[in-house]
Amino acid sequence: MALPQKHFKRGSTKPELPEDGVLRFFSMAFCPFSHRVHLMLAAKQIEHHKIYVDLIEKPEWYKDYSPLGKVPAVQLTGVEDQPTLVESLIIAEYLDQQYPQTRLFPKDPLQKALDKILIERFAPVVSAIYPVLTCNPNAPTDAIPKFENALDVFEVELGKRGTPYFAGQSIGIVDYMIWPWFERFPSMKINTEQKYELDAKRFEKLLKWRDLMAQDEVVQKTALDVQLHAEFQKSKTLGNPQYDIAFKGKL
């Protein structure tokens, strides 16, 4: 059964979800944290139903699935009580263990801890650039320098690791967990007055990594066009977020 490709809103009827043991992925098409889970599902080719949720006008019935109203959420239907998992990283680790084809987390406990710490260190990158990325007219003036300083950690780390991907010769968990923002950064060239782009010299290794990542099949499968990202953010700033433009030109 195909679920409708639209973001369910306040006042919408609760969709009838098939009881077929297939997991249910609650998402918002432009949410970078949902994008993390989308990458995991695509990388592991895990069958799922996708239900889109309007995050501003949340459907009343959504709290039956995710008590805090957050996305991403993944509901397991094949097990007792049909629990819903939340928090992108917790979901990612669960999926990695439950679907061990293409392991993405390192097996070694120390490397795993170091990778998780590195992913945590992406939080200051996100919080610094968030107002700029979302076209907030009151973005702090020091947002971009703060963002670049936080991003330096990743440029340096790629150099230290000396490999094309954070995980080594092929893509791993750090690569996928930080990717969603790299897909979104180029929208700043469209949406900012100064046509902001990452400095080619300062972020040389990261930009090379970005080009490699962009060629990955899984990344391509989950990608939205930069024009769409820019358009969505503008619509959000104007108080009328156009969630469903994500489906423009798609089936």
Place this chain on the structure above:
Amino acid sequence: MALPQKHFKRGSTKPELPEDGVLRFFSMAFCPFSHRVHLMLAAKQIEHHKIYVDLIEKPEWYKDYSPLGKVPAVQLTGVEDQPTLVESLIIAEYLDQQYPQTRLFPKDPLQKALDKILIERFAPVVSAIYPVLTCNPNAPTDAIPKFENALDVFEVELGKRGTPYFAGQSIGIVDYMIWPWFERFPSMKINTEQKYELDAKRFEKLLKWRDLMAQDEVVQKTALDVQLHAEFQKSKTLGNPQYDIAFKGKL
């Protein structure tokens, strides 16, 4: 070699730490997140050196160990590059995997994910009560109702699980990860005007759990007296935090 029992401050000389392969635990005696790691180390009887850090006037050399200046931090000395781990939950999971005697995280990936989500849901409890617990005179007036609503989740969950501990018949990861705040809550009876205590009826199961937890050997080994907690918080509010009172009456 015994390291000094004091909180190292700005301007202090970097202590010479023994190169004996024993791990180094950087802590602040009253920090609940450090307490989580202390509980893990005690539960697993992991040998360690403990270095206390003044969090207000941080020693300059501390960033050599923990680049963000955060505690808790655990430096591994027996491995290449002597990496430092941060984030209490990441450290806890690493220690659980590396020292598998007394497993504290569930083995089942789903139960593990559910427990981690439950631990995440303690964050709103902490953020609501933090200003009250730390004697901030500008604590929001709705802090206590918000705190109690967030804590209800845990009362309900204990009922659902139907076991004395969150982990079942014996202590597990959720129990230890939320315990540090339960050790600190009674200080509100001393420090708040209304002599605040958890409601015996509303939190019946949690209070029973608290009494059981207080009898645990590991909990006792890492415990600080409620009077000390109260005294520390008052000293902090007065702008002169007395970190070292933690060692009152101890060796």
